[in-house]
Amino acid sequence: MSQNSDVIIIGAGIVGAACAWRLASAGMTVRVFDRQAPGSGASQAALGVLGFHARPQMPATFDDLSHRSRAFYPSIIDELHETIGQKPFYRTGGQLSVALIEGDLAELEEAYTLNREHGISVERPTPEECQLLAPGLNHQVLDALFYPDNAWVDNTALTLAIMQAAELAGALFERGKVQAVMSKGGRATGVLVAGKLLETDWLVVAAGCWSGQIDGLPPLPVQPVRGQAILVGSQPIQRIVMSERGYLVPKGDGQTMIGATVEQEVFEVSNTLAGLNELTAAGLEIAPALGRSEFLGAWAGLRPGTPDNLPYIGPFSELPNVVAATGHFRNGILLAPITAAMVRAAITGETPPMTLGPFLPGRVAP
Numbered sequence: 362m363s364q365n366s367d368v369i370i371i372g373a374g375i376v377g378a379a380c381a382w383r384l385a386s387a388g389m390t391v392r393v394f395d396r397q398a399p400g401s402g403a404s405q406a407a408l409g410v411l412g413f414h415a416r417p418q419m420p421a422t423f424d425d426l427s428h429r430s431r432a433f434y435p436s437i438i439d440e441l442h443e444t445i446g447q448k449p450f451y452r453t454g455g456q457l458s459v460a461l462i463e464g465d466l467a468e469l470e471e472a473y474t475l476n477r478e479h480g481i482s483v484e485r486p487t488p489e490e491c492q493l494l495a496p497g498l499n500h501q502v503l504d505a506l507f508y509p510d511n512a513w514v515d516n517t518a519l520t521l522a523i524m525q526a527a528e529l530a531g532a533l534f535e536r537g538k539v540q541a542v543m544s545k546g547g548r549a550t551g552v553l554v555a556g557k558l559l560e561t562d563w564l565v566v567a568a569g570c571w572s573g574q575i576d577g578l579p580p581l582p583v584q585p586v587r588g589q590a591i592l593v594g595s596q597p598i599q600r601i602v603m604s605e606r607g608y609l610v611p612k613g614d615g616q617t618m619i620g621a622t623v624e625q626e627v628f629e630v631s632n633t634l635a636g637l638n639e640l641t642a643a644g645l646e647i648a649p650a651l652g653r654s655e656f657l658g659a660w661a662g663l664r665p666g667t668p669d670n671l672p673y674i675g676p677f678s679e680l681p682n683v684v685a686a687t688g689h690f691r692n693g694i695l696l697a698p699i700t701a702a703m704v705r706a707a708i709t710g711e712t713p714p715m716t717l718g719p720f721l722p723g724r725v726a727p
Contacts, residue, residue: 366392369552369561371539371575372605373399374694375520376686377567378534379701382523384565385530387709392561394554395526396538396571400520403569403693406662408590408610408620409516410601411646411695412456413481414508417471418423422719426696427695428481428551429715433698434512438618441519444526454600456511457486457495457517460504461646465605469504482510497597513601513610516694523697528601528616539568542577542683549577549683563708564683568629572687579679583688585663587624588628588638593654597648607643609651610701620645621691625666665691674703675717684687684708 366483368384370377373395385391393399413431435451442448460469476483484507491498491505520593524534540553542564551560551640566572602609607648610618622636633722637659665688667673673685686704691698699714706713 363506365560366390368392368563368565369394369559370551370565370567370717371566371678372569372572372687373444373467373524373534374402374404374567374569374693375516375523375697376689376700377565378523378684379697380565380567380704381532381534382527382530383701383705384708385527385532387705390706391527391532392559393532393534394537394539394552395534396536396568398543399534400517400524403662403664404520405517406590406660407516407691407694408608408618409514409519410456410608410610411512411514412508412602413510413695414456414473414481414483415472417468417475419670426699426715426720427485427692428479430545430696430699431510433542433702434514438514441526444529445522447522447525449522450515451512452514453510453512455507455509456601457491458506458508458603459491459498459502459647461499461501461604463503466504468605469506472564473506473652475595476508481508486714495598495600495602497543497650498602498649499649511601514649514694519694536658539575542575544577544680547680549680562682565686565704566683567686569687569693570663572665572685577725578683579677581673581685581687582613582668583665584626584667585628585671586666586690587627587629587661588621588691589624589640589659589661589665590620591640591644591659592635592657593619593644594657595651595653597650597715602647604647606646608642609644609647616657617644617654619651623725628663630661630663632661649682659666664691664693671695672700673722674700674720675707675722677722
């Protein structure tokens with residue numbers, strides 16, 4: 362049985378949903394398949410941090426991509442409000458990064474210099490000012506940076522809102538594992554789902570850490586990076602606070618999320634005693650008052666990592682009608698809107714918001 366679509370998207374996380382929204386809004390027929398329930402996976406497990414600043418450990422091209430994505434927030438929140446009548450939680454309270462031990466100072470200094478060079482807003486509050494920015498913070502702060510433009514969002518509500526907007530534009534979301542990509546003459550012709558051939562003119566690969574496991578695609582070195590997180594029932598700090606060992610994110614009224622471990626090449630979505638111990642220690646180091654908090658739960662997700670820490674965005678040279686949109690590691694929520702704009706440009710021929718060159722699949726990682 363053969364069915365035809367303009368675009369088939371593999372993966373219904375926030376990246377796949379955002380691509381579906383933008384492509385369906387361009388008048389294309391779009392079907393989205395996911396091995397899990399649409400909107401689950403890493404998009405649901407994230408903590409919703411939107412860090413627009415430059416980071417010393419990341420490539421400069423990633424910093425540029427992150428900074429440019431700021432133009433999509435909060436406009437995308439307003440667009441969703443106009444489209445579906447809902448406004449996902451989004452707060453621009455800034456982010457405080459703190460040095461709590463001597464070993465943290467060098468990276469903080471490097472981050473300050475880098476962001477100043479890039480023209481990104483960064484402040485250097487005194488320890489006393491840190492207490493005003495984040496009452497409840499550990500008083501042993503040695504140094505700190507404050508990024509006033511950073512924000513956080515309810516990632517689950519945002520993902521579901523984008524899916525709803527995509528559906529209103531005509532996209533179809535379905536649960537089903539793509540078994541293989543079919544191709545002929547150097548172009549993809551369709552996918553196999555539950556033994557059925559579904560034909561398509563374009564294919565978008567947004568399957569997160571499973572993107573490299575799909576038969577029929579050229580090699581795509583995406584590996585799982587497990588992240589565990591904790592939810593507790595108090596909120597001593599009202600904004601994002603990060604250290605070198607963990608971070609706190611306020612959730613709703615009176616709750617705090619503590620994240621997140623970074624465990625390479627683990628395909629197991631589960632919590633471990635070692636992971637929860639690491640998170641607890643990091644949270645208590647930042648805000649000792651959390652020790653009196655009620656433990657409300659823990660969860661885990663699998664981030665899609667790449668060898669050079671850059672996402673894959675753009676067409677495969679071997680199959681030019683197959684477009685990658687994966688490998689965002691811990692920044693899928695942050696980069697979903699700009700990724701969708703770049704994918705739409707690659708398919709429709711529009712001018713992309715930035716060049717695809719550094720993000721193309723098939724590149725050689727340094």
